[in-house]
Amino acid sequence: MKNVIVLIETSTGWGSGMVRGIADYLDECGEPWNVFLEPRGKFEPLRIPKGWDGDGIIARVNNPLLADEILASGIPCVNVSWYDYGKGIIARCTLDEEESGRLAAKYYLEKKYTHFAYCGSPWRPDYYDDLFGRAYAQYLATAGFPCFNFPPREIDPEQPWIDQLRQLGTWLKTLPTPCAVLAIDTQTSRQLIEAAKLVGLGVPDAIAVLAGEYDELASGITRPKLSMLDNAAHSVGHNAAKLLDRIMHGQADGSELVTISPTNVISAQSTDWTVLPDERLVHALRFVRDNYHRPIQVADLAEHAGTSRRLLEQLFDRYLDISPSRQILAVRLDAAKQLLGRSVLSMSEIAARCGFDSPEVMCRAFRREVSMSPSEYRQRRRLQ
Numbered sequence: 001m002k003n004v005i006v007l008i009e010t011s012t013g014w015g016s017g018m019v020r021g022i023a024d025y026l027d028e029c030g031e032p033w034n035v036f037l038e039p040r041g042k043f044e045p046l047r048i049p050k051g052w053d054g055d056g057i058i059a060r061v062n063n064p065l066l067a068d069e070i071l072a073s074g075i076p077c078v079n080v081s082w083y084d085y086g087k088g089i090i091a092r093c094t095l096d097e098e099e100s101g102r103l104a105a106k107y108y109l110e111k112k113y114t115h116f117a118y119c120g121s122p123w124r125p126d127y128y129d130d131l132f133g134r135a136y137a138q139y140l141a142t143a144g145f146p147c148f149n150f151p152p153r154e155i156d157p158e159q160p161w162i163d164q165l166r167q168l169g170t171w172l173k174t175l176p177t178p179c180a181v182l183a184i185d186t187q188t189s190r191q192l193i194e195a196a197k198l199v200g201l202g203v204p205d206a207i208a209v210l211a212g213e214y215d216e217l218a219s220g221i222t223r224p225k226l227s228m229l230d231n232a233a234h235s236v237g238h239n240a241a242k243l244l245d246r247i248m249h250g251q252a253d254g255s256e257l258v259t260i261s262p263t264n265v266i267s268a269q270s271t272d273w274t275v276l277p278d279e280r281l282v283h284a285l286r287f288v289r290d291n292y293h294r295p296i297q298v299a300d301l302a303e304h305a306g307t308s309r310r311l312l313e314q315l316f317d318r319y320l321d322i323s324p325s326r327q328i329l330a331v332r333l334d335a336a337k338q339l340l341g342r343s344v345l346s347m348s349e350i351a352a353r354c355g356f357d358s359p360e361v362m363c364r365a366f367r368r369e370v371s372m373s374p375s376e377y378r379q380r381r382r383l384q
Contacts, residue, residue: 001032001033001034002031002032002033002034002054002055002056002248003033003034003036003053003054003055003056004033004034004035004036004054004055004056004057004058004244005035005036005037005048005049005052005054005056005057005058005059006019006022006035006036006037006058006059007040007046007047007048007057007058007059007060007066008040008046008058008059008060008080009040009041009042009044009046009060010037010038010039010040011039011040011041011042012042012186012213012215012217012218013214013215013216013217013218013233014213014214014215014231014233015040015042015060015233016233017214017233017234017237017342018080018233018234018236018237018240019037019237020233020234020237021233021234021235021236021237021238021239021240021241022035022058022237022238022240022241024234024237024238025237025238025241025242025245026241029242029245031245036049036052036054042187043123045063045065045066046059046060046061046062046063046066047065047066047069048066048069048070048073054075055075055076055248056075056076056077056078056244056247056248057070057073057075057076057077057078057244058077058078058080058237058240058241058244059077059078059079059080059081060079060080060081061077061079061081061083061085061086061090062081062083063085064085066085067085067086067090070086070090071086071089071090076091076244076247076248076254077090077091077244077254078090078091078092078093078240078241078243078244078247079091079092079093079094080092080093080094080236080237080240081094082094082095082097082128082131082132083128086254088254088255089254089255090254091243091244091247091252091253091254091255091256091257091258092256092257092258093236093239093240093243093256093257093258093259093260094236094258094259094260095231095232095236095259095260095262096259096260096261096262097131097132097135098131098132098134098135099135099259099261099262100132100135100212100229100231100262101131101132101133101134101135101136101137101138101139101182101212102135102136102139103229103262103264103265104136104182104210104212104229104265105135105136105139105140105143105182106139107210107265107271108180108182108208108210108271109140109143111180111208111271111273111274111275112274112275112276113178113179113180113208113275114145114275115145115148115175115176115177115178115179115180116136116137116140116145116146116147116148116179116180116181116182117147117148117149117150117175117179117180117181117182118133118136118137118147118148118149118150118181118182118183119149119150119152119168119181119182119183119184119188119192120133120149120150120151120152120183120184120188121152121183121184121185121187121188122152122153122154122155122156122157123157123187124152124184130184132184132212133149133182133184136182137149148174148175148179150168150171152188154167155167155168164191165191165194165195165198166195166198167195168191168192168195169195169196169198169199169201170199172192172195172196172199172201172207173199173201175207177201177206177207178204178205178206178207178208178273178275179206179207179208180208180210180271181207181208181209181210182210182212183209183210183211183212184212184213185211185212185213186211186213186215186218186219186226186228187218188211189209189210189211189212189222189226189228189270190218190222190226192207192209193209193222193223193224193226193270196209203224203270204224204269204270204271204272204273205273208227208270208271208273209226209227209270209271210227210228210229210265210270210271211226211227211228211229212228212229212231213228213229213231214228214229214230214231214233214266215228219266219268222270224268224269224270224272225268225269225270226268226270227265227266227267227268227269227270227271227272228265228266228268229262229265229266230262230263230264230265230266230338230341230342231262232260232261232262232263234341234342235260235381236260239258239260240258243256243258263337263341263381264334264337264338266338267289272286272289276319277319278315278319280305280306280307280312280315281305281315281316281319281320283304283305283306284301284302284304284305284312284316284324285327287300287301287304287305288301288327288328288331289331292328292331292332292335292354292355293332293335293353293354293355294355295355295357296328296355298312298313298324298325298328301324301328302324312324328355329365329369332354332355332356332365333354333365333366333369333370335353335354335355336350336351336354336356336362336366336374337377339353339354340374340377340378340381341377341378341381347359347362347363347374347375350362350374359374362374
């Protein structure tokens, strides 16, 4: 039996999703690992417990002391963080930072924004190379838009919380509105929302906020609820365990790098704004988002938007290049994809939650629009 330690924070959605991915790999492969796992906070220094000796390590190697301990131990390790300590010696399995930044930029561009900003984290060390934020800005530049950047080093993490909010609020007031803001993590995103409230900026009508990491608990407690990138924590955990297993069996080494593509954006109220020239379209899109799980029809959208069905269809075609009925279907499919990738709900439950009349109707829609069945989509997500 292999003794493996998992050094990952368990207090966030990302960490718990990672642990679930590791557990699912063990269920699938039948490996009898003895896993050492303790509750850990997000900013708690991660270290190998004194006296622990084993065969493998899966860790968020986010500080040089932990990296040095791992290298000194000689124990095979897979690093699941964006930090590249021990590059070439400690294997890595992590979310693709640059693809994540590009996904965020595409999301905002599809919502018709023309003003953009990025906010990094003052809690990350000076030597951290923020590929995520850089890719976001570069993609926007390619599309012809500048990106305003808040230098995170201007905030002292030790100063009072209210002073941090005032500093962020002063910066937010300088941005042209409406502005699409991406933040590196949920903590920074929540600070931005509070800072916007402090200086009288509406979220999302003046400032939209998107978090670069997934944490369902943090989103649910935030008002307005926080939109997040789904950073494929389950897939990263699953593939990290698979990679460590290969290393422990002599089939791979510390030079391995596995990158997992992000899946989608989990939209919530903090980005519930589409920059459109007609308010009727905005009302119709919001109605779809809030009611897709109900048996709504195009006539319901038109009534809510205060216009005729014919005119609504013309507005959708002119500004969104999609029909209202296909918009309803697209939102339902996106919701189903999220549940397929993040839950163990049955097909019947997912179909009901996403507004499909039956699992069969959902299956036909998936085959037509995604070129695979819901079951195939779920399996592919778990293998990513």
